[in-house]
Amino acid sequence: xxxxxxxxxxxxxxxxxxxxxxxxxxxxxxxxxxxxxxxxxxxxxxxxxxxxxxxxxxxxxxxxxxxxxxxxxxxxxxxxxxxxxxxxxxxxx
Amino acid sequence: xxxxxxxxxxxxxxxxxxxxxxxxxxxxxxxxxxxxxxxxxxxxxxxxxxxxxxxxxxxxxxxxxxxxxxxxxxxxxxxxxxxxxxxxxxxxxxxxxxxxxxxxxxxxxxxxxxxxxxxxxxxxxxxxxxxxxxxxxxxxxxxxxxxxxxxxxxxxxxxxxxxxxxxxxxxxxxxxxxxxxxxxxxxxxxxxxxxxxxxxxxxxxxxxxxxxxxxxxxxxxxxxxxxxxxxxxxxxxxxxxxxxxxxxxxxxxxxxxxxxxxxxxxxxxxxxxxxxxxxxxxxxxxxxxxxxxxxxxxxxxxxxxxxxxxxxxxxxxxxxxxxxxxxxxxxxxxxxxxxxxxxxxxxxxxxxxxxxxxxxxxxxxxxxxxxxxxxxxxxxxxxxxxxxxxxxxxxxxxxxxxxxxxxxxxxxxxxxxxxxxxxxxxxxxxxxxxxxxxxxxxxxxxxxxxxxxxxxxxxxxxxxxxxxxxxxxxxxxxxxxxxxxxxxxxxxxxxxxxxxxxxxxxxxx
Numbered sequence: 001x002x003x004x005x006x007x008x009x010x011x012x013x014x015x016x017x018x019x020x021x022x023x024x025x026x027x028x029x030x031x032x033x034x035x036x037x038x039x040x041x042x043x044x045x046x047x048x049x050x051x052x053x054x055x056x057x058x059x060x061x062x063x064x065x066x067x068x069x070x071x072x073x074x075x076x077x078x079x080x081x082x083x084x085x086x087x088x089x090x091x092x093x
Numbered sequence: 094x095x096x097x098x099x100x101x102x103x104x105x106x107x108x109x110x111x112x113x114x115x116x117x118x119x120x121x122x123x124x125x126x127x128x129x130x131x132x133x134x135x136x137x138x139x140x141x142x143x144x145x146x147x148x149x150x151x152x153x154x155x156x157x158x159x160x161x162x163x164x165x166x167x168x169x170x171x172x173x174x175x176x177x178x179x180x181x182x183x184x185x186x187x188x189x190x191x192x193x194x195x196x197x198x199x200x201x202x203x204x205x206x207x208x209x210x211x212x213x214x215x216x217x218x219x220x221x222x223x224x225x226x227x228x229x230x231x232x233x234x235x236x237x238x239x240x241x242x243x244x245x246x247x248x249x250x251x252x253x254x255x256x257x258x259x260x261x262x263x264x265x266x267x268x269x270x271x272x273x274x275x276x277x278x279x280x281x282x283x284x285x286x287x288x289x290x291x292x293x294x295x296x297x298x299x300x301x302x303x304x305x306x307x308x309x310x311x312x313x314x315x316x317x318x319x320x321x322x323x324x325x326x327x328x329x330x331x332x333x334x335x336x337x338x339x340x341x342x343x344x345x346x347x348x349x350x351x352x353x354x355x356x357x358x359x360x361x362x363x364x365x366x367x368x369x370x371x372x373x374x375x376x377x378x379x380x381x382x383x384x385x386x387x388x389x390x391x392x393x394x395x396x397x398x399x400x401x402x403x404x405x406x407x408x409x410x411x412x413x414x415x416x417x418x419x420x421x422x423x424x425x426x427x428x429x430x431x432x433x434x435x436x437x438x439x440x441x442x443x444x445x446x447x448x449x450x451x452x453x454x455x456x457x458x459x460x461x462x463x464x465x466x467x468x469x470x471x472x473x474x475x476x477x478x479x480x481x482x483x484x485x486x487x488x489x490x491x492x493x494x495x496x497x498x499x500x501x502x503x504x505x506x507x508x509x510x511x512x513x514x515x516x517x518x519x520x521x522x523x524x525x526x527x528x529x530x531x532x533x534x535x536x537x538x539x540x541x542x543x544x545x546x547x548x549x550x551x552x553x554x555x556x557x558x559x560x561x562x563x564x565x566x567x568x569x570x571x572x573x574x575x576x577x578x579x580x581x582x583x584x585x586x587x588x589x590x591x592x593x594x595x596x597x598x599x600x601x602x
Contacts, residue, residue: 022301023301023303023304026301026303026304027303027304027307030304030308039404039405039406040404041308041309042308042309042315042318042319042404042406043319043404043405043406043407044308045304045305045308045309045315046297046298046315046319046404046406046407046410047406048304049297049298049301049304049305050294050297050406050409050410052301052304053238053290053293053297053301056238057238057241057242057245060238060242061105061242061245061246064101064102064104064105064246065097065098065101065102067097
């Protein structure tokens with residue numbers, strides 16, 4: 001039973017958590033690219049969205065090799081906080 | 094932590110592969126066939142003869158359009174190329190409401206190819222799964238992501254690369270399959286990563302629309318910002334007449350691109366002052382999905398300001414898209430990609446089979462999931478090729494003048510596949526395997542025969558005109574049939590045991 005719950009938490013983290021984190025990344029990375037004057041906003045949207053799949057992939061892999069699901073969820077929440085911080089920080093700039 | 098990591102990766106490999114395996118096999122096999130989309134269409138519409146007289150094709154098309162498409166808001170001309178003999182013109186209003194006319198070699202000759210889904214069916218099916226309005230494109234995107242995860246975790250599952258690569262134990266079926274799985278896994282890994290990643294990139298914004306919606310707007314708005322099109326032409330009453338002689342423009346195009354580079358000519362609002370001609374280049378010489386375009390005025394033939402270059406990000410996506418579609422590939426490279434696609438399908442099929450064999454070996458009492466996996470393996474690995482063959486057979490056997498013929502062909506495909514599912518559930522596993530494989534082999538042998546009996550002139554013409562797509566299709570079908578036959582007979586000779594479950598390399602040919 002414990003094993004099944006463990007797998008379930010990891011699955012949710014990988015599929016749903018991964019998707020949320022990559023959405024966060026795809027939104028937060030755009031102002032960074034624009035601020036660094038690397039490209040226009042529309043281009044930045046495309047670049048950030050493309051790269052967000054790599055983030056998704058990474059989260060999926062990490063989900064299945066973190067020691068416990070709690071650590072994993074903590075990491076996911078932290079990265080979501082980080083992305084919102086970047087987003088609001090850039091907004092304030 | 095390290096041994097744990099590997100264990101986790103093995104688990105991930107096992108279950109990501111199992112859950113999506115059947116869907117992935119379907120997508121990979123039909124997608125692989127889509128590499129030969131125009132060639133398969135060429136076979137499925139045998140009325141399309143080789144266009145022997147290629148002189149002045151554009152002017153001849155233009156004459157027909159002037160005669161038939163008076164006052165239409167759009168005209169287009171599609172020229173035959175080295176992959177298809179289909180030469181046709183279209184005219185009408187908008188994109189949907191159009192009339193198509195196929196042209197032949199003789200002057201003023203009009204041919205009427207039979208209605209058929211053609212090779213395009215495989216292209217559309219492999220990403221929409223015939224569920225376009227019901228999220229089909231999302232399922233294939235999810236499947237592609239699973240495949241990437243399965244390939245990555247597979248690296249750690251079969252980690253002894255060199256040892257695995259040079260090991261092939263053929264004495265025992267399960268060992269042979271495992272070694273085979275490891276071997277082609279290594280061979281097709283770059284291909285699988287490329288094809289899945291670029292497949293996701295095709296719908297990159299659709300799967301992850303939030304950034305775009307937050308900053309720019311819908312996918313369409315984003316792409317019109319990134320790669321601006323020409324300004325829209327308002328439909329007006331006819332005021333002027335489009336050019337009747339294309340030679341002058343053709344000379345200009347040949348000077349810029351070289352000869353025989355035109356794929357398509359589109360007239361937008363040809364009967365208004367602002368009407369324009371857009372000429373698309375063939376895709377042989379570009380990795381990008383969007384080939385070069387030139388724009389001319391529709392009634393003077395003067396060059397107009399063309400498309401603005403797309404931004405780098407959009408161009409990168411187009412190249413990903415182009416890599417996935419592989420229009421740039423010449424014959425050799427195309428066959429290589431085709432073989433890699435087949436090998437990848439075999440990789441998935443062998444993985445599914447190994448999962449089951451390993452477990453049936455150990456358990457004394459079968460779980461319902463074993464039963465389910467066993468049946469789905471049969472219905473997908475042996476049933477899908479059978480359904481594809483039924484699709485080809487229906488192309489030859491359905492009456493030529495039947496209404497909605499293309500749709501019925503697709504229905505035949507789907508119903509046959511459903512029957513395979515039912516059949517696999519009703520019969521014993523081994524019998525189901527043997528019967529479906531034999532049925533596929535039989536269809537493969539019947540197909541060229543039926544074709545020959547229906548119209549023996551076709552084969553003679555194909556020999557005379559050296560119609561390679563037609564001949565190679567026929568020969569390939571016979572080879573595939575022989576492979577299925579051999580697999581089925583070999584399987585039949587095996588003694589029955591509860592772990593007997595075969596379907597691997599050959600069934601995906």
